[in-house]
Amino acid sequence: MFTGIVEERGTITAKEELADAARLTVRGPTVTSDAAFGDSIAVNGVCLTVTALTGDGEFTVDVMAETLRRSSLAGLAAGATVNLERAMRADGRFGGHIVQGHVDGVGTIVAISPTENWTIIRIALPPSLRRYVVAKGSITLDGVSLTVSAVGDSEAGPWLEVSLIPTTLTHTNLGQARIGSQVNLEADVIAKYVERMTSGPATESEARS
Structure with a gap:
């Protein structure tokens, strides 16, 4: 779960088109500072799972076809600026409102x-x-x-x-x-x-x- 309080503006550094999905590499030094494999990070409001970390502030996510169809991520290319937010900690401040990261x-x-x-x-x-x-x-x-x-x-x-x-x-x-x-x-x-x-x-x- 998220709260809609953006932590940083990240940059898509690579996009790989797959058969029924897309793989994005995103640079975000703040959100990757304590990230681990399997963590959730919202990219432009879309909850995505970290599948790899490069160690230099970049992380990789896979975006399935349903998500591409329902969101604007399909139209993004390398160089695009995106809003990033880590999943909320249980002891964190609820600064925004309940955000699931499920784009309507x-x-x-x-x-x-x-x-x-x-x-x-x-x-x-x-x-x-x-x-x-x-x-x-x-x-x-x-x-x-x-x-x-x-x-x-x-x-x-x-x-x-x-x-x-x-x-x-x-x-x-x-x-x-x-x-x-x-x-x-x-x-x-x-x-x-x-x-x-x-x-x-x-x-x-x-x-x-």
């Missing part, structure tokens, strides 16, 4: 509005995620725990807005975001559990998913 979908940035002290970013939401997003609720964007400042619907579809302070822009890759950029979205798991408990027994397809 990909959103597209449709507007960026800088102000004097912060920047407002609007993201087009996949319609299937609209019901989980509420104003002042939590959302994870590329692994960053954020508060939804506004949510709405337009002719083009549902959208949400977040307000980013300078620290977030400086210490995460959201500061490099542009209109058209894609971001991994993870809705608040509490909303999903509430929906499940109030909607009756799970269907056969849900049980298999």
Whole structure:
């Protein structure tokens, strides 16, 4: 489990395309300082398992086809900047909100509005995620725990807005975001559990998913 508090911006140093997966090598001196084989590290909000450590601040992860389909990792190449966070320690501070590292979908940035002290970013939401997003609720964007400042619907579809302070822009890759950029979205798991408990027994397809 994670909290959405990014520890460092890492860099993808290599990407190997496999038959039904991809292998990423990522440089992240902070998150590898105490990492071991089998540990979990969130890469742009995707929980991945460390399969190798090089000893010079790099680690390797395998990304299966399902994860590539559901996230923006498929579109990343060597040189890309990614947000990194180690799994939360049981005795650590809960700085953000409950983040599983299980991406629900990909959103597209449709507007960026800088102000004097912060920047407002609007993201087009996949319609299937609209019901989980509420104003002042939590959302994870590329692994960053954020508060939804506004949510709405337009002719083009549902959208949400977040307000980013300078620290977030400086210490995460959201500061490099542009209109058209894609971001991994993870809705608040509490909303999903509430929906499940109030909607009756799970269907056969849900049980298999």
